[in-house]
Amino acid sequence: MGSTTRRLNIGFIGFGSFAQFLAKTMIKQGHLIRATSRSDYSAHLGPHFFRDMDEFMGLENDVILICTSILSLSEVVKSIPFHRLKKPTLFADVLSVKEHPRQILLQEVPEDSDLLCTHPMFGPESGKEGWKNLNFMYDRVRVRDEDLCSSFLRIFETEGCKMIEMSCEEHDKLAAQSQFVTHTIGRILSEMQITNTPIDTKGFEKLVQVKESTANDSLDLYIGLFIHNRFAKQQMKNLEGALQRVKGSLEAKMEEEDGRE
Amino acid sequence: MGSTTRRLNIGFIGFGSFAQFLAKTMIKQGHLIRATSRSDYSAHLGPHFFRDMDEFMGLENDVILICTSILSLSEVVKSIPFHRLKKPTLFADVLSVKEHPRQILLQEVPEDSDLLCTHPMFGPESGKEGWKNLNFMYDRVRVRDEDLCSSFLRIFETEGCKMIEMSCEEHDKLAAQSQFVTHTIGRILSEMQITNTPIDTKGFEKLVQVKESTANDSLDLYIGLFIHNRFAKQQMKNLEGALQRVKGSLEAKMEEEDGRE
Ligand SMILES: NC(=O)c1ccc[n+]([C@@H]2O[C@H](COP(=O)([O-])OP(=O)(O)OC[C@H]3O[C@@H](n4cnc5c(N)ncnc54)[C@H](OP(=O)(O)O)[C@@H]3O)[C@@H](O)[C@H]2O)c1
Numbered sequence: 394m395g396s397t398t399r400r401l402n403i404g405f406i407g408f409g410s411f412a413q414f415l416a417k418t419m420i421k422q423g424h425l426i427r428a429t430s431r432s433d434y435s436a437h438l439g440p441h442f443f444r445d446m447d448e449f450m451g452l453e454n455d456v457i458l459i460c461t462s463i464l465s466l467s468e469v470v471k472s473i474p475f476h477r478l479k480k481p482t483l484f485a486d487v488l489s490v491k492e493h494p495r496q497i498l499l500q501e502v503p504e505d506s507d508l509l510c511t512h513p514m515f516g517p518e519s520g521k522e523g524w525k526n527l528n529f530m531y532d533r534v535r536v537r538d539e540d541l542c543s544s545f546l547r548i549f550e551t552e553g554c555k556m557i558e559m560s561c562e563e564h565d566k567l568a569a570q571s572q573f574v575t576h577t578i579g580r581i582l583s584e585m586q587i588t589n590t591p592i593d594t595k596g597f598e599k600l601v602q603v604k605e606s607t608a609n610d611s612l613d614l615y616i617g618l619f620i621h622n623r624f625a626k627q628q629m630k631n632l633e634g635a636l637q638r639v640k641g642s643l644e645a646k647m648e649e650e651d652g653r654e
Numbered sequence: 655m656g657s658t659t660r661r662l663n664i665g666f667i668g669f670g671s672f673a674q675f676l677a678k679t680m681i682k683q684g685h686l687i688r689a690t691s692r693s694d695y696s697a698h699l700g701p702h703f704f705r706d707m708d709e710f711m712g713l714e715n716d717v718i719l720i721c722t723s724i725l726s727l728s729e730v731v732k733s734i735p736f737h738r739l740k741k742p743t744l745f746a747d748v749l750s751v752k753e754h755p756r757q758i759l760l761q762e763v764p765e766d767s768d769l770l771c772t773h774p775m776f777g778p779e780s781g782k783e784g785w786k787n788l789n790f791m792y793d794r795v796r797v798r799d800e801d802l803c804s805s806f807l808r809i810f811e812t813e814g815c816k817m818i819e820m821s822c823e824e825h826d827k828l829a830a831q832s833q834f835v836t837h838t839i840g841r842i843l844s845e846m847q848i849t850n851t852p853i854d855t856k857g858f859e860k861l862v863q864v865k866e867s868t869a870n871d872s873l874d875l876y877i878g879l880f881i882h883n884r885f886a887k888q889q890m891k892n893l894e895g896a897l898q899r900v901k902g903s904l905e906a907k908m909e910e911e912d913g914r915e
Pocket residue numbers: 406407408409410411412430431432433460461462463465469487488489490512513514515516517610611613614
């Protein structure tokens with residue numbers, strides 16, 4: 394690899410489906426991947442999987458990438474044996490909410506290690522044919538080792554992601570009205586058990602796709618979006634209010650029509 | 655034109671945006687188009703536009719295609735001077751609900767004329783790059799002149815539509831859970847004023863598209879879907895119920911998490 398693509402040792406904390414999806418591309422790019430997780434993934438990673446968190450933290454990781462669920466983040470980070478670190482390290486996370494991990498990491502990660510909060514705006518489904526033109530949000534929360542941080546971001550740049558630098562707060566505001574609303578509508582459509590019909594319109598086909606991609610994500614992820622994004626509750630209210638207004642306007646028109654007959 | 659593509663004289667009643675969209679392809683195929691409508695479209699159609707309904711009905715139309723709004727259908731059909739017809743004619747409609755026009759047409763159209771109820775499951779937006787693989791639903795409500803009916807259906811077959819023969823009742827059942835739900839969600843998203851953000855996911859981009867395509871359709875069309883499809887009201891209830899269940903499950907989980915802290 395040339396000077397622009399430095400080979401990184403990347404240690405994952407949490408090796409569920411999204412972490413595995415990211416690791417595949419990182420391995421393809423030539424980086425060395427190690428992981429620890431609540432469940433045992435040694436069948437997947439062989440000697441690169443560490444059941445023992447102490448041993449994992451003693452490895453020479455350049456980057457420690459936190460990929461646990463939103464709901465377990467606080468517990469997981471608080472259980473990390475930071476004193477085992479052999480050198481300052483870049484701690485990065487990929488959680489779908491951003492103010493919450495920023496706060497926990499600032500609180501728990503030793504001062505001499507760097508912090509980068511990120512959110513790849515795609516997953517195993519939308520990113521299955523590559524990451525080109527997909528959005529990658531990041532906030533350089535505490536970065537002194539510029540070279541290391543850039544090398545890590547380059548993983549996503551190289552794949553063609555649209556790199557968007559943004560504060561964690563701004564992310565959460567926007568994601569509440571986009572991603573959280575999308576997941577909510579997907580879950581409503583699942584509850585309604587909507588499925589393709591022989592007479593689908595193009596618009597309805599899109600809704601079925603939204604439903605299906607939501608169904609692939611864990612319920613923990615959705616609950617995390619609601620509980621740990623402080624802007625989500627207002628969006629839920631907006632959604633309810635909008636439904637009531639749409640329904641109200643239909644009912645008013647219906648009475649008017651009834652009156653005319 | 656060969657024997658398989660008979661040149662038809664097609665008379666439109668209602669020449670709003672959807673009728674104009676259909677007419678463009680019919681003209682391209684070589685059919686002769688005439689129209690009458692509440693508003694004046696002579697700037698559009700020149701001598702082929704007839705302000706006078708009596709004159710229009712006296713023309714030798716092979717097919718009379720009803721393209722008025724769902725809400726005005728009953729009034730419009732009841733005002734047609736059927737006695738002016740020079741010969742039995744095929745009456746067809748394209749309304750987005752089907753039981754309602756079927757009933758009105760069976761009631762009003764002279765017994766010696768044929769009836770075909772149809773619903774092209776696309777519009778100016780989804781059909782702007784051609785009609786290939788788009789769904790076209792039809793119900794041969796009262797057809798004796800098989801040749802004429804087939805010639806009319808061939809307009810859509812020729813463009814590559816998926817031709818789906820289905821009863822009007824079955825259509826309304828399916829369209830309530832697909833098209834009506836899609837329009838409702840599109841209108842809810844409009845009410846919420848959702849727009850693209852710099853960090854859109856693919857799923858959210860689809861919702862913005864649903865919102866935008868709904869915004870292009872008239873409010874009359876949406877109200878018509880609700881008032882004149884007897885299955886729509888239940889779908890509105892299902893949507894509300896599903897939203898309440900999704901919200902309830904989030905709130906329950908939130909209390910549980912609060913308890914743990
Ligand atoms: N899926 C996506 O498309 C996507 C996109 C962008 C960002 N993200 C973010 O990526 C992270 C992982 O997402 P995901 O899709 O893999 O599913 P997820 O359900 O959000 O998270 C699963 C991960 O969390 C761990 N975990 C869950 N509960 C735990 C607990 N009580 N203690 C310790 N670890 C626990 C799991 O460990 P084990 O597997 O070892 O049990 C697994 O590694 C999330 O923060 C999510 O917001 C996901």
